[in-house]
Amino acid sequence: MIEEFKTQLTTAILSSPIVYIPHFHYAFVDGVLQSIVTPQEGMRKVIPLNAEDIVEFDIARGIIDFTTKQRRKNLDTLSKLDLFLETLIEKRTFTNEKVFIFKNMGDIWSDPHIQTYLQMFASMYECDMRNPSRDNTYHRLTTLIIVSPETVSMLPSQLEKIVTVIDVPAPTQEEIMVEVGRIPTSYEYATESQILGIRTEMCRTLQGLQLYEVSQILKSATVRTGGFLSKTTIKLALEEKKQIVKKSGIVEVVDANVQFSEVGGLDVIKEQLEEKREIFQNLNLASECNLPLPKGILIIGMPGCGKSMIAKSVANLFDMSLLRLDINRLMGQYVGQSEANLRKALETAEAAHPCVLWIDEIEKAFAGSNNGGNNNDMLVMRLMGHFLTWMQERKTPVYIVATANDVMRPEFMRKGRFDEVYFVDFPNAAERKDIFEKKISHYKKSKSGIFDFSQLKSYERIVEQMVGTTNFGFSGAEIESLVNSVMNKKFIEYIKEKSKCEATDVASIPPRKITEQDFLDEISHMKSSVLSSHTSKPINEYERLREKTNVERIRDLRDTYQFTSASRETKKR
Numbered sequence: 314m315i316e317e318f319k320t321q322l323t324t325a326i327l328s329s330p331i332v333y334i335p336h337f338h339y340a341f342v343d344g345v346l347q348s349i350v351t352p353q354e355g356m357r358k359v360i361p362l363n364a365e366d367i368v369e370f371d372i373a374r375g376i377i378d379f380t381t382k383q384r385r386k387n388l389d390t391l392s393k394l395d396l397f398l399e400t401l402i403e404k405r406t407f408t409n410e411k412v413f414i415f416k417n418m419g420d421i422w423s424d425p426h427i428q429t430y431l432q433m434f435a436s437m438y439e440c441d442m443r444n445p446s447r448d449n450t451y452h453r454l455t456t457l458i459i460v461s462p463e464t465v466s467m468l469p470s471q472l473e474k475i476v477t478v479i480d481v482p483a484p485t486q487e488e489i490m491v492e493v494g495r496i497p498t499s500y501e502y503a504t505e506s507q508i509l510g511i512r513t514e515m516c517r518t519l520q521g522l523q524l525y526e527v528s529q530i531l532k533s534a535t536v537r538t539g540g541f542l543s544k545t546t547i548k549l550a551l552e553e554k555k556q557i558v559k560k561s562g563i564v565e566v567v568d569a570n571v572q573f574s575e576v577g578g579l580d581v582i583k584e585q586l587e588e589k590r591e592i593f594q595n596l597n598l599a600s601e602c603n604l605p606l607p608k609g610i611l612i613i614g615m616p617g618c619g620k621s622m623i624a625k626s627v628a629n630l631f632d633m634s635l636l637r638l639d640i641n642r643l644m645g646q647y648v649g650q651s652e653a654n655l656r657k658a659l660e661t662a663e664a665a666h667p668c669v670l671w672i673d674e675i676e677k678a679f680a681g682s683n684n685g686g687n688n689n690d691m692l693v694m695r696l697m698g699h700f701l702t703w704m705q706e707r708k709t710p711v712y713i714v715a716t717a718n719d720v721m722r723p724e725f726m727r728k729g730r731f732d733e734v735y736f737v738d739f740p741n742a743a744e745r746k747d748i749f750e751k752k753i754s755h756y757k758k759s760k761s762g763i764f765d766f767s768q769l770k771s772y773e774r775i776v777e778q779m780v781g782t783t784n785f786g787f788s789g790a791e792i793e794s795l796v797n798s799v800m801n802k803k804f805i806e807y808i809k810e811k812s813k814c815e816a817t818d819v820a821s822i823p824p825r826k827i828t829e830q831d832f833l834d835e836i837s838h839m840k841s842s843v844l845s846s847h848t849s850k851p852i853n854e855y856e857r858l859r860e861k862t863n864v865e866r867i868r869d870l871r872d873t874y875q876f877t878s879a880s881r882e883t884k885k886r
Contacts, residue, residue: 315488319345321479326360326412326456329477330435336481337462338525339416343379346414346458366411370397372418379414394418398430402437411455418461422469431457435475483664484524489516492527496535499543515547517632518554520667526557554634558665563642563658567671569628569635576626577751577789578744579619582610582735582879586627589712589732593631593667596710607732608704609713611675611725613876614737617790620716624671627714634668636661640678643696655696659703667710675715679722697724704730736876738868739786744880746776748789752796763807764800765824775832795839799831 322345325332334342350362367379372394376385394415401413422428434457468476493512502508519527534549535541555566576583589607592599599606612620628635643654662670672678679697701724704713713731726734740748749772757766779787779795787795803825810822 315345317482318479319349322346323349323360325477325479326458329456331431331472331476332456332458333468333476333478334458334460334481335463335478336460336523338481338523339460341481341523341525342414342458342460346412362411368413370394370413370415372416395424395426395430398427398434402430402433412458413455414458414460416460418459418463422463422472428469428472431472432475481523483520483522483666484527486516486520488524489519489527492524492531493519493542496531496542496546497540499538499541501543511542511544511547515542515550518547518550522554522557522664530554554665558636558661563654564636564638564661564670566665567625567628567635567637569625569669571622571625571629573626573630575751575755576619576622577748578740579623579737579879580881581877582612582623585610585733586623586630590630593633593710593712596667606708606710607712609670609715609731611713611715611717611731611734612737612879613717613734613871614879615739615788616718617788618737618739619789620718620737621671621673622789624669624673624714624716627712628669628671631667631669631712633712634665636665636668636670638662638670638672640672640674643678651692652695652699655699659700662711663707663709667712669712669714672713672715674718675725676717676719676722679725697722701725701730734876735879736868736871737879739788740792741880742776742786745779745786745792746772748792749776749779749796752793756796756800763824764803765826768826768828771829775829775836778833778836791839795832795835798839799827799835802835803827803831 322332322334326349336342346367347364349360350364350367364380369377369379369382371377374384375393376397377383378385468478490512493515498508498511502511519530522530530550530553533553534546537549538546558564558566573583573586592604592607596606612623614620625635638658643658644651662668679693679700715731724730753766753769753772756764779792807822807825814822
């Protein structure tokens with residue numbers, strides 16, 4: 314990571330008038346710059362500069378010495394940035410210095426006066442094409458380096474052509490492992506394989522962060538666990554990482570608390586994702602084979618049919634962090650704010666790689682009339698263009714799981730945007746049974762002894778009655794609600810009986826028997842609760858509208874673009 318950044322910075326100093334490094338760790342940048350101008354013994358000096366040729370300017374302290382970090386008192390009058398730039402450009406005060414480094418500039422990009430000065434700086438200090446060096450390369454006379462934590466999205470369009478942006482790459486797995494290796498492991502990890510396993514898990518947790526952040530998180534976590542690396546340390550480190558991502562305000566780390574085995578139905582999606590897992594678990598080998606990174610999937614379908622559940626389970630399957638892009642926070646009220654928010658969100662996701670980026674209800678961000686006739690349509694086109702370009706060109710392992718409950722724009726339907734576009738319909742009879750069994754098994758694992766499932770041996774009649782207020786049967790969410798409702802009632806029965814008993818008699822309370830009839834009664838109640846509160850006309854109208862907006866429209870979309878079905882097709886749904 315360090316060598317890559319050093320090479321990029323060296324090249325930029327030799328060729329670019331202004332270099333922008335969107336980074337917060339100034340000491341790291343200083344160290345790399347110092348190593349460039351003072352190479353190690355035996356190394357060729359690529360840049361004809363010394364440390365005294367560098368002038369450092371800080372928005373709070375003014376001009377300071379790059380080496381000692383002390384204020385240059387003879388230049389106290391130039392403590393304001395505009396005065397300094399005026400002196401630099403118009404008075405040519407600094408004739409010997411070759412590199413200027415500005416730090417912590419804040420809203421430097423929004424000041425029109427500063428923008429003008431920067432443009433003047435770029436035009437005045439062009440490459441000296443008349444005086445090549447002995448090795449026939451052409452060096453710049455002067456370069457301005459700006460280091461500030463603001464994202465690239467803050468860069469004004471009029472400066473894009475004259476500013477070279479250099480991102481500090483995330484550290485490699487090997488570099489993170491070096492930091493992790495400095496911490497002793499807990500005594501419970503005795504063998505070499507156990508030690509390697511716990512360190513690898515911590516390394517995976519910290520991947521995507523900068524070395525400075527890695528170091529800080531490790532210090533914070535180990536202090537709270539007695540100075541040793543353990544499972545608790547990893548958990549604390551993950552919480553610290555969540556805080557770093559959360560500060561972006563748009564992307565959040567979500568607990569991937571759904572196991573892949575808990576997802577009922579959707580066999581086609583599950584098979585494809587298991588194949589993709591093999592690539593992510595062998596990324597280095599895949600790269601050597603020139604295989605492209607998996608892009609992600611788009612899931613379109615009915616609400617409550619498992620789209621969000623798939624997103625959460627994928628992160629567990631791939632053993633990655635799960636990041637969720639909040640569409641509601643993406644849209645800003647000011648010109649350019651929405652585009653900036655999208656760039657920031659994608660930059661955050663790339664910084665946290667490898668990860669799964671879940672974009673729920675993606676159609677809300679890219680909805681429009683598709684004619685480009687108003688400001689909203691233009692905004693949508695800009696957002697969509699940036700997002701699709703990023704998907705096409707990104708080099709980091711960020712797997713997209715996008716979900717939609719409504720019709721998507723045709724630009725997303727084209728092959729190659731996503732690895733696959735899936736259509737999720739209401740579950741068929743076999744899938745309803747599978748979902749029901751998985752929900753029941755969740756309660757069967759309880760060690761409380763409150764529930765007795767011995768009389769619940771067959772699910773066929775229950776599944777047959779799972780025909781909801783529509784003609785398509787219960788959705789996955791409705792099946793979950795059914796099971797939870799029955800179990801809640803049985804739990805309340807137990808608590809009421811327990812409250813009537815003395816503490817010594819609690820053991821004599823028999824467990825609640827769970828029967829087929831319990832679920833049949835609840836299904837009947839779920840159907841009647843919808844019908845009883847409305848007249849037949851509003852119900853019919855509601856069904857008509859629902860069918861048109863959610864089922865027929867999405868199915869028409871499926872047939873038009875020939876989406877891959879997420880489930881094995883059966884005649885009866």
